[in-house]
Amino acid sequence: MRDNNEEKFIFAACTYFAKNHPGETCGSNGLPLTPSSISILGRAQRLLTIQHPNLCTYLDIIRGKHERIIVVTEVFGKSLEEWKSKFSFDEVTNIGLQISKAMLFLHKQDIVHRTLADGNILLDGSGRVKLFNYGMYYMTGGGSDVPFPLGLPRYLSPETILNGGGPAADIWTFGIILLELCIGKLWQNLKPGPILRRILTLVHAANPAERIAREHDCFEAYKLVSDHLRNIIEKCLKIYPSERATFEEVVEELSQANVKTVVDVKKPRGLMGCKLQYLYHWWQLTGGDIQAELKKNGLIKNSPPILSMPIAILLDGCTIGGKRGALFDRRIAKYSLDLLKARLSHIPPQDFYPLMHERRRDYDAVALPKIIRERDTEYQFYRLLWFQRLLIGYPYTAQYIRAEAEIDIPPLVRGDVWAALLGVKGDIEEQYERIDKETPTPTDRQIDVDIPRCHQYCWLLCGSAGHRTLKRLLKAWLLTNPQYVYWQGLDSLTAPFLYLNFCNEARAFACLSAFVPKFLHKFFLKDNSAVIKEYLAKFWQMAAFHEPELATHLHEINFVPELFAIPWFLTMFSHVFPLHKIVHLWDALLVEGPALPLFMGVGILRQLKDTLLDSGFNECILLFSDLPEIDIGECVKESIEMCRSSPKSISYRRFTNEPEVKDPMDIVEIPMEVLLSEISPRISMSDFFSLTCQDKCCVVDIRSNLLYEKSCIEGSVNVPYSGVQLGQRDLRALGLNAHRALRHAVTHKNTIVIASAEDETAQLFSDYLVKCNVPRVCILYGGISALQSHVPSLFIVPIKKTGSK
């Protein structure tokens, strides 16, 4: 049975330094070399995704100061080094089998362990085995990114000592481990040099295992080992790597031994039954601090910098002297969950198993800004468990996921949730696998120069692993979208998906492939000028609709969106904001749909409104060339508010992937030249109709008095265009009635719909209203005559009032 002490610690950290590049050397492109720690981090991402019952799960790889790397992983039981008791042959077989299963799994993933040792094989009271920190060789690029040698001397295979060795070296080490388990530790009192020499002399031995046993005066003991085990040991300890067994064979043979296997341990319930990654995440939110514990345990020491200064620096930048961890520090710091348990102690047991049909609790935290919610332990506890349930049920739960994502998305599962929101499903790996991502194309040059400039502050994207993957993603996307070409900015657009799916390239690709048709349909055509023009024109109209004062000012100083907003929309803001802001923008985007970005643009303008209103052309354009801090939370909130309160048809665009609008009641499409000249958007008859029904609009009929009196829309005001003095920017000039109606509409946030007999006057009059700072102005598509023929019921003959102009 496990003792309490074992359960207390569930994860551990160890730390080491990555190698420094000598001097300030630059790569061939003139850019500085990627620091080794970044390369390590890039490779280690894959380790974070490895799940196997006999492998300790990697939880985090942290980059500290001065190229320090901290590895956080699951821990359990005690290492074989710490178990002082002797094992029976059955127990050895059991341990060996579990080790070899883990090793087989790693080798199948092309991961060589190289550092397998008694210190990193963990065993608990119930006989379960897990390998600890098995990825050192892998994450350090075969040891090339660290200044110390990898592996303990007594476990090194002869060919490894001679500077070679592939996966078969692990088999040798495994053989030594089995041998040690049977006859005791080897070469106990020798220094590394002599140990290595001993191992090399084995080269001449016909049976190295026997020879080792003899050397240790253990030959008798060795002969007592069961034939079966001895046989396996000897198959592992062959001098020639090619003659050694493989883990496949070892697993096969050990399984035949038919020893009583591991005691079944019931899967813990409650907190300890939650995913380890979640526990670690919550623990951090509660204030858990990996580095602090390492410092407390003396694994991170702050020595005065003067002591670590080199004694000499050569002209080529190489340094001599100055100490910095010469060998790998094998100590680990263990962490308990006490902090987290205390924090969540009041949570009733049933809350660990939320049921979908139950009404969800409302948490107080929902009122807080998203960034704060993301740091709240309890809130993230509930959210993660809930999302976990929903994600298991995807794609059947797609609509629930959407509804929950509307509230917020827990950062830990953002990648999964985005994929769900984008409808990614099916065998995406297989599809991605089949795409040719390697053959050179003429676009490569541009991609190559763009990638080292793309979100390089992010340590995931700035390493060579990030660069390579981003390039593959871009090439794959271009190949599968022959109608499109590479526009600078596509790199930035791809980056968020890579960032969230760093070890799931296929899903990053599937997300990108689903994102573009939805949000950027036709944007990457070779000739995309019409698409962009339309988009910018629509954006400008939305600005006039919601921010008439600002729009007027910008129009007057001739500040057009072509000068600053192309990167906004072409990359859905991914070229203008850092990743931590983009994820929040896109959270909203993916839920709200393709109209939202237009309003996000307006949201940004709104935040800069005061400055913009006070600025001339130059100051404005300067402001956008170097965008000041934008409060993304606020921008998202406002833009959603604007988007939802705007009639759908006013943001209609022709270049979308949505089905063509057929119903004449829904049509708002106008020729491009007209669109480009209109400041206010058009509203469709059906949107207009529903606004009227909800009493949410104010109709201004600008036909002549004569026509108006024959028949007019019920509730409309008549402002004959011919009488309007466009120069006079004062609503009172429109007459008492109209002024009152418009004021009323503005205060009640109603939409103001201009109805006219011809487009030109409607345009000029809407322009005029915008200049008078009237928000929410739009033009009725088709004017009075279309409405009359489609919805005649809206029309009445006005009762003549004396005095009404």
Added chain:
Amino acid sequence: MATNRSGASQRPNGAPQTKVCQFKLVLLGESAVGKSSLVLRFVKGQFHEYQESTIGAAFLTQTVCLDDTTVKFEIWDTAGQERYHSLAPMYYRGAQAAIVVYDITNQDTFGRAKNWVKELQRQASPSIVIALAGNKSDLAAKRMVEFDEAQAYADENGLLFMETSAKTAMNVNDIFLAIANKLPKSEGAGGGSAAGARRLADGEQPRSSACCK
């Protein structure tokens, strides 16, 4: 060698007779040759290894002082990718000066620079002052475009020419100063065909029509 500081903008105190001239300057050239880096070095005295690529264009201003005039540059830094070419006229139209940049370690970018020069000679205002900048001179070990070849080409076409490095700041201020010196600064000299000065679209305010105040 130029100094690293961008303090060229300090006005000499108390020189009321100083003329202030504004000029619109545009940077053109293949992607990743270092246009944005040159501007950043000139305007802020900084160099970012991982300078983001430019989409559309960016706008910055910087002021330099000559003996008797203060020259304010309004700088349009354009996108280098060929696909964004169609936007370029919007920026070079009415510009009084242009810096065409290539990367000395890449022959193709020099070819592209020549095309830009041709296009400017054809389409831009005839009085435009064009400078050719061979950037990344710090990477001389990997040079693919010979200094003499570029110098000869510049001479033939009446261009100012310097090899620059945004990274080390070499010749960065100098090239802008050389342009400032070459630009006509007397009243009306900047007029004529350059009257469109900073006009970006038709119907802009008259304030943009004269370059000197």
